[in-house]
Amino acid sequence: xxxxxxxxxxxxxxxxxxxxxxxxxxxxxxxxxxxxxxxxxxxxxxxxxxxxxxxxxxxxxxxxxxxxxxxxxxxxxxxxxxxxxxxxxxxxxxxxxxxxxxxxxxxxxxxxxxxxxxxxxxxxxxxxxxxxxxxxxxxxxxxxxxxxxxxxxxxxxxxxxxxxxxxxxxxxxxxxxxxxxxxxxxxxxxxxxxxxxxxxxxxxxxxxxxxxxxxxxxxxxxxxxxxxxxxxxxxxxxxxxxxxxxxxxxxxxxxxxxxxxxxxxxxxxxxxxxxxxxxxxxxxxxxxxxxxxxxxxxxxxxxxxxxxxxxxxxxxxxxxxxxxxxxxxxxxxxxxxxxxxxxxxxxxxxxxxxxxxxxxxxxxx
Amino acid sequence: xxxxxxxxxxxxxxxxxxxxxxxxxxxxxxxxxxxxxxxxxxxxxxxxxxxxxxxxxxxxxxxxxxxxxxxxxxxxxxxxxxxxxxxxxxxxxxxxxxxxxxxxxxxxxxxxxxxxxxxxxxxxxxxxxxxxxxxxxxxxxxxxxxxxxxxxxxxxxxxxxxxxxxxxxxxxxxxxxxxxxxxxxxxxxxxxxxxxxxxxxxxxxxxxxxxxxxxxxxxxxxxxxxxxxxxxxxxxxxxxxxxxxxxxxxxxxxxxxxxx
Numbered sequence: 032x033x034x035x036x037x038x039x040x041x042x043x044x045x046x047x048x049x050x051x052x053x054x055x056x057x058x059x060x061x062x063x064x065x066x067x068x069x070x071x072x073x074x075x076x077x078x079x080x081x082x083x084x085x086x087x088x089x090x091x092x093x094x095x096x097x098x099x100x101x102x103x104x105x106x107x108x109x110x111x112x113x114x115x116x117x118x119x120x121x122x123x124x125x126x127x128x129x130x131x132x133x134x135x136x137x138x139x140x141x142x143x144x145x146x147x148x149x150x151x152x153x154x155x156x157x158x159x160x161x162x163x164x165x166x167x168x169x170x171x172x173x174x175x176x177x178x179x180x181x182x183x184x185x186x187x188x189x190x191x192x193x194x195x196x197x198x199x200x201x202x203x204x205x206x207x208x209x210x211x212x213x214x215x216x217x218x219x220x221x222x223x224x225x226x227x228x229x230x231x232x233x234x235x236x237x238x239x240x241x242x243x244x245x246x247x248x249x250x251x252x253x254x255x256x257x258x259x260x261x262x263x264x265x266x267x268x269x270x271x272x273x274x275x276x277x278x279x280x281x282x283x284x285x286x287x288x289x290x291x292x293x294x295x296x297x298x299x300x301x302x303x304x305x306x307x308x309x310x311x312x313x314x315x316x317x318x319x320x321x322x323x324x325x326x327x328x329x330x331x332x333x334x335x336x337x338x339x340x341x342x343x344x345x346x347x348x349x350x351x352x353x354x355x356x357x358x359x360x361x362x363x364x365x366x367x368x369x370x371x372x373x374x375x376x377x378x379x380x381x382x383x384x385x386x387x388x389x390x391x392x393x394x395x396x
Numbered sequence: 397x398x399x400x401x402x403x404x405x406x407x408x409x410x411x412x413x414x415x416x417x418x419x420x421x422x423x424x425x426x427x428x429x430x431x432x433x434x435x436x437x438x439x440x441x442x443x444x445x446x447x448x449x450x451x452x453x454x455x456x457x458x459x460x461x462x463x464x465x466x467x468x469x470x471x472x473x474x475x476x477x478x479x480x481x482x483x484x485x486x487x488x489x490x491x492x493x494x495x496x497x498x499x500x501x502x503x504x505x506x507x508x509x510x511x512x513x514x515x516x517x518x519x520x521x522x523x524x525x526x527x528x529x530x531x532x533x534x535x536x537x538x539x540x541x542x543x544x545x546x547x548x549x550x551x552x553x554x555x556x557x558x559x560x561x562x563x564x565x566x567x568x569x570x571x572x573x574x575x576x577x578x579x580x581x582x583x584x585x586x587x588x589x590x591x592x593x594x595x596x597x598x599x600x601x602x603x604x605x606x607x608x609x610x611x612x613x614x615x616x617x618x619x620x621x622x623x624x625x626x627x628x629x630x631x632x633x634x635x636x637x638x639x640x641x642x643x644x645x646x647x648x649x650x651x652x653x654x655x656x
Contacts, residue, residue: 032506033502033503033506033507034503034506034507037492037495037499037503040494040495040499041492041494041495044494044530226492229489229490229493230486230488230489230490231489231490231491231492233456233486233489234484234486234489234491234546235507236456237454237455237456237479237484237486238479238484238504238507238508239476239477239479239480239507239508240507241476
């Protein structure tokens with residue numbers, strides 16, 4: 032353990048290294064955090080059908096549009112479920128069709144509740160609803176001449192203040208995961224390759240300590256570093272980008288366990304890479320070949336579900352995907368360790384496999 | 397020069413040791429013993445197999461065949477047991493450059509599960525005033541002395557020094573010689589490799605001269621010189637009582653030049 036303490040001292044004396052290991056992820060976080068990458072998609076609208084009449088069914092068909100170029104993504108459900116989804120930010124608006132919808136000689140009021148932040152989506156949803164009501168009005172056709180649309184159908188709008196889950200909410204836990212990966216892989220690879228080139232490892236090999244002892248010491252040292260780093264980034268994200276991180280003790284416990292397990296995984300990966308890389312010159316490209324694809328595909332900057340489904344099948348098993356998903360769930364939804372079972376299992380298996388590889392390929396000189 | 401009493405037992409025994417690297421036979425069936433308490437020199441030109449031999453004894457390389465015992469322990473079957481009782485100074489090795497000297501010494505002590513008095517060890521190699529300096533700020537001679545201090549953390553039975561004075565100026569070299577003698581006087585056996593003959597003559601009780609993986613001669617420096625003279629050998633040049641190195645030391649003094 033003396034080796035661990037010594038390594039920590041060395042790490043923090045190299046203050047430039049400490050700075051860069053935080054600077055890079057922080058810059059990415061801020062840049063991407065202020066650009067809204069969410070973009071515009073067809074609004075997600077929940078419909079509560081209380082009337083269950085032919086007219087209301089027809090209206091829903093009209094709202095959904097035809098085929099692939101749907102104007103709205105419609106989800107049908109009961110008011111309670113859909114309201115919850117609206118609160119979580121999964122829906123942009125809810126339409127509630129009243130019981131006596133389109134009953135003769137009465138005015139039916141459809142109430143629309145929209146996410147207060149999503150003005151564009153709300154405008155589109157209302158426009159589509161107006162068009163649909165207009166067509167329904169014409170189709171019903173039984174209306175007396177003096178009746179105009181406004182007398183038959185009305186729209187009652189209201190806004191809902193929703194828990195913010197914006198792009199920066201998505202981004203910050205992912206960036207923390209990415210930083211853990213970067214610190215693990217690059218931090219370990221560069222220091223180990225340098226130690227080997229300087230002969231420091233050869234000198235350690237002349238002492239009675241075993242390779243496993245040394246490798247475990249490295250993992251413990253760097254875990255401390257990656258945990259501190261993850262906390263700093265999450266807290267900075269909460270303060271600068273106003274991301275609601277954690278909130279509960281259970282959430283922070285999950286985040287801590289995730290950061291530790293993910294840290295152990297990527298530190299082991301760094302150890303494995305530094306064993307496989309023959310020289311200092313091959314270490315950097317090898318690290319990049321492994322780290323960069325994960326950085327862009329594992330749902331750090333955009334959700335995995337925008338990828339083609341064939342790719343998603345592979346990407347979901349990447350170590351960084353498990354870590355980013357787990358940290359995001361823990362940070363934003365406050366998921367407990369039990370709820371993060373799949374992610375923990377995925378990270379655990381990867382860690383064991385990669386550490387085993389690292390011990391086999393490790394070279395003192 | 398210190399006394400040359402014959403040790404009563406052998407701390408190192410080597411029999412028919414062979415090490416090949418692909419085509420090259422680096423060590424070709426050598427046998428020798430090192431007596432307890434002596435300074436044993438392994439001499440030879442570059443590529444003679446000195447370092448390979450020493451690394452096999454240190455448990456850092458495995459011999460292809462033959463036997464090597466250090467203090468009765470078979471190096472091949474238990475390299476870690478050997479490593480724990482020997483001290484090692486390697487060629488062209490750096491230490492963690494972000495650590496202070498006393499931290500480095502304590503760290504290496506802990507690798508042998510020992511609590512060491514870093515100050516005392518650093519004082520022994522004349523680095524007391526540098527104990528709070530970072531390793532990277534040391535001069536070449538100071539780095540060499542630190543590596544000797546680190547090699548002493550486990551109070552070794554045998555101390556291996558691989559070319560301990562290569563690259564040092566004459567003052568630093570003499571300083572290292574004094575250090576090596578004092579370590580031997582405190583009871584350790586020392587195995588050192590060198591290609592400086594005056595160093596071997598100054599320090600070693602016995603030397604083995606290696607060439608192309610074999611030991612071509614083994615004995616005390618005096619014996620080997622006598623043996624050569626007995627064949628009727630004489631130098632082409634008249635030997636004067638002083639040489640250029642004496643001139644250099646005379647005019648520049650013995651004091652160490654390390655103000656870094």
